[in-house]
Amino acid sequence: MAADTPKQDAGVAPPTRGEGAHELDLAAVDLGSNSFHMLVARIGSDGLMQVIDRLREPVRLAGGLDSDRRLSMEARERALRCLARFGERIQHLPSRNVRVVGTNTLREMHQGFAFIETAEATLGHNIEVISGAEEARLVYEGVTRGLEADQRRRLVVDIGGGSTELVIGDAQGPRLLESVSLGCVVHTQRFFEDGSITRKRFQAARLAARVELEYLERQYREAGWDIAIGSSGTVRGIWRVLMAYGWADDEITREGLEQLIDVVIATGRISAIKFEGLREDRRPVFPGGVAALAGVFDSLGIERMRTSDRALREGLIYDICERNGGDAIRSESVLVTARRYSVDEAHARDVADTARHALSQIAKTWELQHPQCERLLEWAALLHEVGLSVSHASYHKHGEYILRNMDIQGFSQTEQKLVSVLVRLHRGKLSSTVLDGVPGAWAQPIKRLAILLRLAYLLNRSRKPGVVPAFALRATRNGLHLELPGRWLENNPLTCADLEREATQLKAAGYRLSFR
Incomplete structure (x- = not known):
């Protein structure tokens, strides 16, 4: 990017020139x-x-x-x-x-x-x-990739420091995804903050864990699973202690877990926990982790649980491969979301095609060459009408709210925010206040992508397939010139009027639009 481009901010790599060569x-x-x-x-x-x-x-x-x-x-x-x-x-x-x-x-x-x-x-x-749902998806990917490719249903439980992810899925992927506010750090702080461990406190912690899971208990039990797998440090730490006591082999059992609970309570204080197999850095949060796992066993009726040394980070590695190889997960998620909100898919694709054609002509001048720019523009075009499921009035605002707040598989919160802002700005005022909360390095690229989406929306406003002719688009630093063939504008007076209004809107935002 130009030397005065803001530094990278959270969530998505901003447009840059000269990405390094592919590394293994x-x-x-x-x-x-x-x-x-x-x-x-x-x-x-x-x-x-x-x-x-x-x-x-x-x-x-x-x-x-x-x-x-x-x-x-x-x-x-x-x-x-x-x-x-x-x-x-x-x-x-x-x-x-x-x-x-x-x-x-x-x-x-x-x-x-x-x-x-x-x-x-x-x-x-x-x-x-x-999001918690995306974390759950990545955990499931990390844990189950490489397992036998059969149709058995798996329950994957990942107890972290601040949340617990629970996923039921099969070889084709997750079927149920949930993330709850239950973790070894926060649970230990809540019930054992002064370091004291009593049976009464532990039972309260165990019950509180089950309360956190109450809303999903029936759905998960009815869905069922063939094997349960626990991942990450909390479950693996408990398993190692059970192994040291001889209360587990390759699985955590309910019987072994109950024996461990009695031993934890008998220590009386966190500082007295000196279990073989337990890392020192795990000791301060061990009681909360045991109570959380016991609550999961109670809520879901688990009797046996395998453990896995794979978790979120392995899922991230596989996700990098997927993104670099075509990004099928996020592309599919966009289509699923569009269909969920009954978007006119053919029209949305026309808008996306027009927006990509516009971008291809001015990407270099407007410094929008990073592949993520094209992806964001396409996703926003395919989703720009999700708000129509609420109301036609201000549907771009409804669309922004939906996309900002729902869980879209494969997307980070920042990516969802960027797409939602583009949807909000595809019509109406090009208000800079909508960009509040957008990472600084993305403020100008998103505004420029929004202008391209606005043009694509206007050129396809008649919703007639194939109505948009081949057009030429030239860019200056803060301006665009659109050239349409022959007498197209004369034959499409409504679009001509829309473009005149758009020129006024863009002028107020510091951009110039001319056309002929």
């Missing part, structure tokens, strides 16, 4: 509520993952939030020191081969964007905050 190494960074993890791996031609490097640090981000969801300076510095070390390891990798995601604590942190901006500068790569 891929890196996934999981900024969890308890620990930060980094995985560097390579995917072979056979689709198998070869781990090159792993790093993990117990940052305890969730433990650094106060009652107002503000991050303490101590936790902030712990996190940044960790990211500086991670950044040194992956500084040579191009952005397309790296994904860094924040989960529950970054979702809940007050003014998290300020921390993320500093964290990105320290790490050297962008950070995406993902």
Whole structure:
């Protein structure tokens, strides 16, 4: 980009020139509520993952939030020191081969964007905050990829520091996805904050975990599963302790879990926990994790659970491969969303085709050459009429609200925000206030993409297939000149009037539109 382009901000790599050549190494960074993890791996031609490097640090981000969801300076510095070390390891990798995601604590942190901006500068790569549903999808992908390709249904449970993800799926993918506010850090803080462990406290923690799961209990039990798999540090830590006591083999059983609960309660204090097989950094949050897992067993009637050393970061590695190979998941999610809201798919595709044709002609002049620009423009075109399912009046505003707040599989929260802003701006005033909350580096590109979407919308307003002729579009820094063939404008007076009104709208926003 030009030298005066704002620095990269949260969520999506902003348009840049000269992306590095494709590298074999891929890196996934999981900024969890308890620990930060980094995985560097390579995917072979056979689709198998070869781990090159792993790093993990117990940052305890969730433990650094106060009652107002503000991050303490101590936790902030712990996190940044960790990211500086991670950044040194992956500084040579191009952005397309790296994904860094924040989960529950970054979702809940007050003014998290300020921390993320500093964290990105320290790490050297962008950070995406993902929804609980997207976290669950990626966990399922990481855990189940490489399992036997049969039709057995799997229940995957991932207990993190601030949230628990529960997924039921099969070899074709997830069928049920949920993320609940239940994690080893927050549960320990809530019930064992002073370090004391009593039977009464533990039972209260176990019951509270079940209450968090109550709304999904019936649906999950009715869906059913053939095998249950637990992933991530909490479940694996419990399994290692059970193995050390001889109360488990390759599975956690209800009987073994109940025996462990009695031992945990008998210790009396967190500081007295000295279990063989338990890492020291896991000890401070162990009681909350055991209570959370017990609540999951109770709620879903689980008797046996396998464990997996794979989780979110492995899912991220496979997701990088998918995105670099065509991005089928997000493209399919856009179509699913469009059909869910009864979008006129043929018309939406016409708008998308027109918008892409316009972009191809002025991308260099307007510095919109990054592939993500075309993807965002296409997604917004395909979804620009989702708000019609609510009302025709102000449907662009309804569409923005729907797309900003729903869970769209494969999308980060920032990506959804960018698409929703484009949908909001495809008609009406090109208001700069709509860009509030958009990462700084994306403010100008999104405004320019919105202008192209507006033109595509106007040229296809008659909704007649094939009505838009081949046109030429030239760009200056703050202007566009549109040339249409022959007497097309004379034969389409309504579109001509629309373009005249659009020129007035754009002038108010600092852009000039001319046409003939």
